[in-house]
Amino acid sequence: MRELNTFGRYLKKRFKTRVYKIPVSVVGFTCPNIDGKVARGGCVYCENESFSPNLANNRSKFTLSLDSLQNPLLDLQLEELDRQYEETKKHFLRNYGIKRYIIYFQSFSNTYAPLETLKKLYERALGKKDVVGISIGTRADCVNDEIFKHLKELSKKKEIWIEFGVQSTNDEVLQKTNRGETYKEIKKSIIRAKEYGLNVCVHMIFGLPKETPQMMLEGIREISTLGVDSIKFHPCYVVKNTILANDYMVKKYEPLSEDEYIKTLVEAIKILPPDIKIQRVAAGISNDTLLAPKWCGDDKNKQMKKIKKALLKEGLIY
Numbered sequence: 591m592r593e594l595n596t597f598g599r600y601l602k603k604r605f606k607t608r609v610y611k612i613p614v615s616v617v618g619f620t621c622p623n624i625d626g627k628v629a630r631g632g633c634v635y636c637e638n639e640s641f642s643p644n645l646a647n648n649r650s651k652f653t654l655s656l657d658s659l660q661n662p663l664l665d666l667q668l669e670e671l672d673r674q675y676e677e678t679k680k681h682f683l684r685n686y687g688i689k690r691y692i693i694y695f696q697s698f699s700n701t702y703a704p705l706e707t708l709k710k711l712y713e714r715a716l717g718k719k720d721v722v723g724i725s726i727g728t729r730a731d732c733v734n735d736e737i738f739k740h741l742k743e744l745s746k747k748k749e750i751w752i753e754f755g756v757q758s759t760n761d762e763v764l765q766k767t768n769r770g771e772t773y774k775e776i777k778k779s780i781i782r783a784k785e786y787g788l789n790v791c792v793h794m795i796f797g798l799p800k801e802t803p804q805m806m807l808e809g810i811r812e813i814s815t816l817g818v819d820s821i822k823f824h825p826c827y828v829v830k831n832t833i834l835a836n837d838y839m840v841k842k843y844e845p846l847s848e849d850e851y852i853k854t855l856v857e858a859i860k861i862l863p864p865d866i867k868i869q870r871v872a873a874g875i876s877n878d879t880l881l882a883p884k885w886c887g888d889d890k891n892k893q894m895k896k897i898k899k900a901l902l903k904e905g906l907i908y
C-alpha cells in the first residue's frame with residue numbers, strides 16, 4: 591500500500607496544521623480567450639459573459655488586461671477580496687475548525703492585469719494574519735518575466751503557487767476546445783515558471799471533445815516530464831450557456847461515464863511521479879447549471895468514496 595501525496599497531506603506536514611484554500615473571484619478580471627485578444631467566446635466548457643447575461647450583469651463592464659494603463663476597480667477589488675475571504679474563513683472555522691488558509695485567486699486569469707494591480711491584490715491577501723500563502727489560477731499566455739520575478743520574491747516569505755490551466759497536451763483537442771493556445775506555448779510558460787523556482791500546479795481535464803482515454807494518459811505522461819509540483823484532475827462536464835451545451839444538445843458531444851473517468855484517473859495517478867502533490871480528483875458542481883453528466887452533480891463525498899475504493903484496489907491510499 592502507498593499513501594498518495596495529496597495536497598492536504600503536504601500542507602499539514604508543512605504547516606503542522608490543516609490548511610484550507612479559500613477561493614476568491616475578483617471583479618474586473620477576464621481572460622484573453624474571452625476579451626478578443628486571442629479569441630472570443632472562451633473555452634467550449636466555460637460559462638462566461640459571452641453566454642450568460644446574468645453573469646455579465648453581475649460583473650463590471652470594465653475588464654483588465656496585461657496592458658491596462660489604469661485600474662479604476664482596485665478599491666472595489668480589495669474590498670471584495672476582504673469580504674469573500676472573511677465569509678469563507680468564518681465558515682471553515684465554524685464548521686471544520688480550520689485556522690490557516692491559502693487564498694486562491696480562482697475565476698478567470700488572475701495574472702491578466704498590470705503588475706501594480708497584482709502586487710496590491712497579492713499583498714492584501716498575504717498580509718492577512720491567518721493566511722500562509724496564495725494560489726493563482728491563470729493561463730500560460732497571461733504571465734511574463736516581471737510577474738514571475740515578483741512571485742519569486744513573494745515566495746521567500748510565504749507559500750506561493752501558480753496554477754496553469756493546461757487541460758490537454760494534444761493540440762487538436764485544444765483547438766476543438768477553443769483554448770486559444772497550443773501545448774508548445776503552455777509548456778514554455780510552465781518551464782519558465784519552474785526556472786524561477788515557483789511552485790507550479792497544472793489543471794488537466796478528462797473527457798474533452800475528441801480526446802480518448804489513451805490520449806488523456808499520454809497527456810499525463812507528457813506533463814509528468816515538466817517537473818510540475820502539483821496536479822488537479824477534473825472531469826469535463828456540460829453547463830448551461832456554453833458552446834459545449836449546444837454540442838451536447840445536438841448529440842455532437844458525449845461526456846465520459848463515471849466508470850470511464852475513474853478508470854482513467856486511476857491509471858493517470860499510477861503514471862505520476864510520486865512526489866507530485868494531487869490537489870483534486872472529483873467534480874465539484876452543486877447547482878442547477880449542470881446539464882451532463884449527472885454523476886458530476888453527485889455529492890462530492892459519494893464521488894470520492896468510489897475514487898478512493900478504485901485507488902485502494904491498486905494499492906493506493908488517497
Ligand code: SF4
Binds near residue numbers: 622624631
Ligand atoms: S481560459 Fe478559463 S476563463 Fe478563459 S475561457 Fe477558458 S475556462 Fe474560461
